[in-house]
Amino acid sequence: MSDLIEKLRGLQQVDGEIYQLRRQQESKPLELQEAMARVASQEAKVKAAEAHLKSLQLAQKDKEGELQTREGNVKKLQGQLFQLKTNKEYSTMQHEIDTLKADSSLIEEVILKFFDEIETATKARQQEQQALASIQQEFQVEEKRVKADLAVIQERVGQLQSSRTSALEGIPKPALETYERILNSRYTNGVAMAPLIKESCGGCHRRMPPQVLNEVLIKAKLVICENCNRILYADDEKPTV
Ligand SMILES: [Zn+2]
Incomplete structure (x- = not known):
């Protein structure tokens, strides 16, 4: 699962840039x-x-x-x-x-x-x-x-x-479909993934309930912010620059 999140984040990086470029076009x-x-x-x-x-x-x-x-x-x-x-x-x-x-x-x-x-x-x-x-x-x-x-x-x-x-390689179809549905929603501005920042969603800043935080940390499944619909991931997974 943590591998999947990493892959989706890699994909998001590419898609985020494509999204910005499309807007420029x-x-x-x-x-x-x-x-x-x-x-x-x-x-x-x-x-x-x-x-x-x-x-x-x-x-x-x-x-x-x-x-x-x-x-x-x-x-x-x-x-x-x-x-x-x-x-x-x-x-x-x-x-x-x-x-x-x-x-x-x-x-x-x-x-x-x-x-x-x-x-x-x-x-x-x-x-x-x-x-x-x-x-x-x-x-x-x-x-x-x-x-x-x-x-x-x-x-x-x-x-x-x-x-x-x-x-896209190695991303299972259902996860990809979820991701793309979120990515292409007109409310997400091309951002389908959101890090947890402290105890809030980094996409919409809504504070997440403990159960959701737990699920994100356990990484057993894709956890979606109920407020902005983005896929949440733990902030500690951010690569250190
Ligand atoms: Zn959110």
């Missing part, structure tokens, strides 16, 4: 979440900068269209000017033409202003795009690091799995 990709969020937020900024630029370009185009229409009207009226008979008609139309021209020069000013705004918006978009490129690069570096870490973990898991095969 699950949590590692989460380390990318922050970098991914930074990329997404910068992508949104690029999109906003693009939309702003586009709206300015469209507004400018509108004004250019408006200007063209007015200039066309001016030409049309100027063409008609010479067909007029009276001075009054002439001066009325001339006034109309002047008003249209004055409006046109206001529109030209607006269009020029748009040129400045478009230049600024183009620069802003470029800056956001550059920021995105560098954030994407940071993400790729992070991703590479995580992948490298995962490869190291996977290699270690592979080594441990072959260690496990040899650690």
Whole structure:
């Protein structure tokens, strides 16, 4: 029995490490979440900068269209000017033409202003795009690091799995089944074995009744902590380091 406990402890050492590594395998990709969020937020900024630029370009185009229409009207009226008979008609139309021209020069000013705004918006978009490129690069570096870490973990898991095969040798099937059931329970965090520490379970710190302590020391059978369900073993079996 004491031999079995030793074997199970050896197995536990391997399984404990595998358990921790599996958890790392699950949590590692989460380390990318922050970098991914930074990329997404910068992508949104690029999109906003693009939309702003586009709206300015469209507004400018509108004004250019408006200007063209007015200039066309001016030409049309100027063409008609010479067909007029009276001075009054002439001066009325001339006034109309002047008003249209004055409006046109206001529109030209607006269009020029748009040129400045478009230049600024183009620069802003470029800056956001550059920021995105560098954030994407940071993400790729992070991703590479995580992948490298995962490869190291996977290699270690592979080594441990072959260690496990040899650690299994000589453990009777019923004891192994009990052990694995405890190990794989989601309440044990990959720890199926608990030493007695003084008179308490080293897994859950619950004080054990004398009968249980006795059974653990006698080593006639596997003794399980009634509180945390772990297999108890006597602390004096701990190898001295
Ligand atoms: Zn316990």
